[in-house]
Amino acid sequence: xxxxxxxxxxxxxxxxxxxxxxxxxxxxxxxxxxxPWIIGKRIAGVLSLRLIQLAVRCETKTRDNVFVTVVASVxxxxxxxxxxxxxxxxxxxxxxxxxxVFDVIRATVPKxxxxxxxxxxxxxxxxxxxxxxxxxxxxxxxxxxxxxxDIEPDAKVKxxxxxxxxxxxxxxxxxxxxxxxxxxxxxRAEGEAEAMYLSGLGLARQRKAIVDGLxxxxxxxxxxxxxxxxxxxxxxxLLTQYLDTMKEIGAASKSxxxxxxxxxxxxxxxxxxxxxxxxxxxxxS
Numbered sequence: 338x339x340x341x342x343x344x345x346x347x348x349x350x351x352x353x354x355x356x357x358x359x360x361x362x363x364x365x366x367x368x369x370x371x372x373p374w375i376i377g378k379r380i381a382g383v384l385s386l387r388l389i390q391l392a393v394r395c396e397t398k399t400r401d402n403v404f405v406t407v408v409a410s411v412x413x414x415x416x417x418x419x420x421x422x423x424x425x426x427x428x429x430x431x432x433x434x435x436x437x438v439f440d441v442i443r444a445t446v447p448k449x450x451x452x453x454x455x456x457x458x459x460x461x462x463x464x465x466x467x468x469x470x471x472x473x474x475x476x477x478x479x480x481x482x483x484x485x486x487d488i489e490p491d492a493k494v495k496x497x498x499x500x501x502x503x504x505x506x507x508x509x510x511x512x513x514x515x516x517x518x519x520x521x522x523x524x525r526a527e528g529e530a531e532a533m534y535l536s537g538l539g540l541a542r543q544r545k546a547i548v549d550g551l552x553x554x555x556x557x558x559x560x561x562x563x564x565x566x567x568x569x570x571x572x573x574x575l576l577t578q579y580l581d582t583m584k585e586i587g588a589a590s591k592s593x594x595x596x597x598x599x600x601x602x603x604x605x606x607x608x609x610x611x612x613x614x615x616x617x618x619x620x621x622s
Contacts, residue, residue, distance in 0.1 A: 338366040343373045345380050350421045354381040364420045384424055388414045388481060391431055393438045403451045403494055407442050409465060416479050423477030431479060437472055442467045451490065458485040 346369050347353045353365040358377035365380070372378045393409045399523070411434055427433060446454055447463050454461075464485035472575045473480055554574060 343371055343375070345370050345372045347383070350386045351383050352386060352415075352417065353383050354421065355425050356377070356381045361421060361425065364417075380426060380612055383494070384415050384420050386415050386417055386420075388412055392486075393435050395439050395442045396448045397443045398465055399446055399449060399451045399454055401450045402489055404598040405446070405454065406453070406487075406489040407446065407461070407485060408485050408489070409438050409442065409462070410484045411438065411465075411469065412483070413469075413473065413478050414481060416474075416477050418479030422475070427476040427478075430473070430476070433476075434469060434473065438465055439561075441468045441539070458488060461485050515539050 345353065345365070347365050347367045349367045351367060353370075355362045355365050355370075355372065356379055361381070362378075370468065372380060389412070389414070391411045395407045395409065396406060398404050407462060413434065415431075423430070441464050442461065445464055449457060462483050462485045465485075466480055469480045469483065
């Protein structure tokens with residue numbers, strides 16, 4: 338009905354190309370326009386001013402001979418002031434953009450190793466965007482943003498990279514475990530050395546206490562009982578300890594004992610041996 342009345346409606350975010358007898362005349366903005374077709378006026382076509390996103394997959398090879406698929410995402414739109422150039426100068430903008438993306442990626446990635454390709458994907462995206470901006474601006478298109486969204490190596494290469502990373506992590510874990518065991522052994526040895534040192538101190542103090550007690554006993558007994566010698570006191574003490582030991586052995590119900598030749602007279606022999614040991618130690622020191 339609108340065409341019969343020579344009216345055309347242009348939707349929001351779009352522009353229309355108006356021609357007169359097949360020649361471009363002007364760009365029609367959104368709204369209702371009078372287009373008298375009876376005098377050769379017509380709408381040749383419509384362009385969208387909305388942002389368009391194009392995904393491009395490009396297969397190429399890195400410098401270390403690894404084939405990868407680079408996935409680029411290009412966001413572009415028609416410049417309103419250059420809508421006529423976008424409509425009349427370029428018939429298939431997506432194919433044109435794809436060709437430029439292929440050209441830049443295949444010129445950049447072969448100069449990089451695989452690891453550097455992942456690290457420098459932002460630089461690759463910037464190079465693609467700069468090249469597209471130079472080329473597409475003359476056709477009335479604006480490149481809003483270019484992203485390298487994915488870099489996909491061959492499946493076997495990905496598996497090998499995962500194995501390398503796994504091996505490296507296992508090696509680090511093994512080193513850490515060995516270091517932990519080393520620390521535990523060192524600490525255990527330090528603890529044992531400290532325990533032996535403290536045990537030695539305790540034993541030394543015990544022996545010192547025994548010697549001090551024996552000395553006090555000998556001195557006290559000699560002072561209270563006139564006519565006794567130190568030898569008599571030592572024989573008496575050893576006899577007392579001997580009897581106490583025999584009493585304890587006999588009182589224990591489940592004791593394991595070693596029977597040695599003994600008798601009250603053996604105390605004298607023991608005392609002699611102890612006294613000779615003390616005398617030899619005194620002479621050697």
